[in-house]
Amino acid sequence: MLSVIGIGPGSEAMMTQEAIAALQEADIVVGYKTYTHLVKKWTADKEVIKTGMCKEIERCQIAIDLAEQGKNVAMVCSGDAGIYGMAGLILELVSKQRRNVQVRVVSGITASIASAALLGAPLMHDFCHISLSDLLTPWTVIEKRIIAAAQADFVICFYNPRSRGREGHLAKAFELMTPWKAETTPVGVVKAAGRKKQEKWVTTFSQMDFSQVDMTSLVIVGNQSTYLSDGLMITPRGYVI
Amino acid sequence: MLSVIGIGPGSEAMMTQEAIAALQEADIVVGYKTYTHLVKKWTADKEVIKTGMCKEIERCQIAIDLAEQGKNVAMVCSGDAGIYGMAGLILELVSKQRRNVQVRVVSGITASIASAALLGAPLMHDFCHISLSDLLTPWTVIEKRIIAAAQADFVICFYNPRSRGREGHLAKAFELMTPWKAETTPVGVVKAAGRKKQEKWVTTFSQMDFSQVDMTSLVIVGNQSTYLSDGLMITPRGYVI
Structure with a gap:
């Protein structure tokens, strides 16, 4: 059995009953080191395999191999396992490699939901998720989605908004939305939701400080x-x- | 204190630690009767105020009044409180009526996340939520969003897809998406996710049975x-x- 577990944004409070139970039942826990650290309370007596950033395929392959050997494996993801998490890659690998592994996806609170609760209630109407990382998606596709979402007046949640090598993506996204978003449109930012260094603030479209x-x-x-x-x-x- | 609690789709397994704690701490629980029933395990020793469907404003007003009187009130919503739930209406009323009530939004697993986990991993790329209910939103706005989302190749989650008085909305939505969605595009349906009568199936865009x-x-x-x-x-x- 391979459980792909969404642990939520980081705090124990936002974990589901099912996620905790799946962690407790596991023989081996696999995950990116930041995430295995977040659940260490539940894994003290278990084998924990940590991998670095950008090692997603390797990480999933390890989990699949162990599960096929009969281990009860928990792959931990932050947020929800099925939203920019590892559930998809695990299922893609199992399917393409015709592996004999039972996979269970355990839902978690994704960043948009956790952040919305901290900001008030910004997601009360139709909204979309757009990742600004172009590591796996052509920037032209991302641009098209930003423009469509702004034109149709969706509330927009930007995942992976800004990081080393992509410093300008968020500013570019705002530039693309300018024809449809008024200067006074509220914008909310939450950093490290549910973790010790959590910060949040609200501003407006024209006052946004990308830095x-x-x-x-x-x-x-x-x-x-x-x-x-x-x-x-x-x-x-x-x-x- | 007024906690607006997302209880997830229905099963205890998908409730967060925070949601359970907030229910346990409450003096009074307010909610639509289907939802108060789902959490009755946690509310046996409490006053429970149930209201019928379409009584949202009345329900929120009761909760605000009780909280302003000093009660610790829990307003329960299915899924996430901030996604087509009561968090927004509560905050709107508190703000407009200048009520002296501390409001806390407690996140929950929304239907799209719970359903995605049951279907596999359909939300691994940019997606949007569109409600097909035109009770509170002009149908022209909904149509515009359906077309924009299909054009920009978002995965699309339809909330409130079909009910009495809106039997044709989902078929109409599919008609609008036809220019951009191939006949073979996979479609997943989950009914009553996380509840006793849960059902799920996958089909394709052209084979969809709306009934x-x-x-x-x-x-x-x-x-x-x-x-x-x-x-x-x-x-x-x-x-x-």
Whole structure:
């Protein structure tokens, strides 16, 4: 059995019952070292295999091999395992290599949901997720999605907004959205949601300071109805009150 | 204190630690009767105020009034409180009425995440949420979003896909997407995720049977790369394997 577990953004409070149970039942825990560290409370008595960043294929292959040998393996992912996590790659490898492994995906709280709760209620209407990392996706595809989402007035959650080698992507995304997003459109940023170094702030589209955003950040850009009140970001659902 | 709690799709397994703790700490639990029933294990010793469907404003007003009187109130929502849930309406009312109430939003697993885990890994790339209910949103806005999302090749999660009075909305949505979604595009449906009557199936864009979908269903339409393998719906993240 191979459980691909979304551990949520980082705090134990945001883990599901199912994720904790799956970790407790596992013989071996595999994951990127930051994530295995976040769940060390549950893995003290277990074998833990940590791999570095960008070693996703290697990491998944190790987990699949161990599971095929009969071990109960837990692959830990931050947020939800099925949203920019390892569930897809695991299933792709198992399928393509015709491996005899039972895979279970255990849901977790993804960064947009955790960040929205900290910012107020910005995701109360139709929204989308766009990753600004072009490591695995052509930038032209990303641009097309940014423009479509802005045109159709979605609330937009930017994953991987800014990191070394991609310093300009978030500013470029804002430039692309400019024809459709008013200067006063609220923007919320949450850094390291649910972790010790958590920070959050709200600003507006025209006042956005890109330099404060890093790879642990999630950026939410409101729709035409989103407003700020007492420091909270609220997107109305449409009730007449 | 007013905690607006996302209880996840229905099973205890998918509740977070924080949601359970917030329920346990509450004096009074308020919610739509289906949702208060789902958490009755945690509320046996508490006052529970149940309201019917479409009584959202009334329900939120009751919770705010009680919290302002000093009670520790838990408002329960299915899925995540901030995604088509009550967090937004609560914050709107508190803000507009200048009420003296501390509001905390407690994150939950929303239907798209729970359904994706059951279907495989369909949300591994950029996706969006669109509600097909036009009770609070003009249908023209919904149409615009469906077309934009299909054009830009997002994976699309349809909330409130079909219910009494809106029998034709999902078929209409598929009609609008036809120019951009190939006949073979995988589609996944999950009914009553995490509840006793849970059902799921995968099909393709051209084979979709709308009559099987109801208001407890979540429909996920893949992007150009999504494929079916052994009954699972997989959207590649882009790794070369």
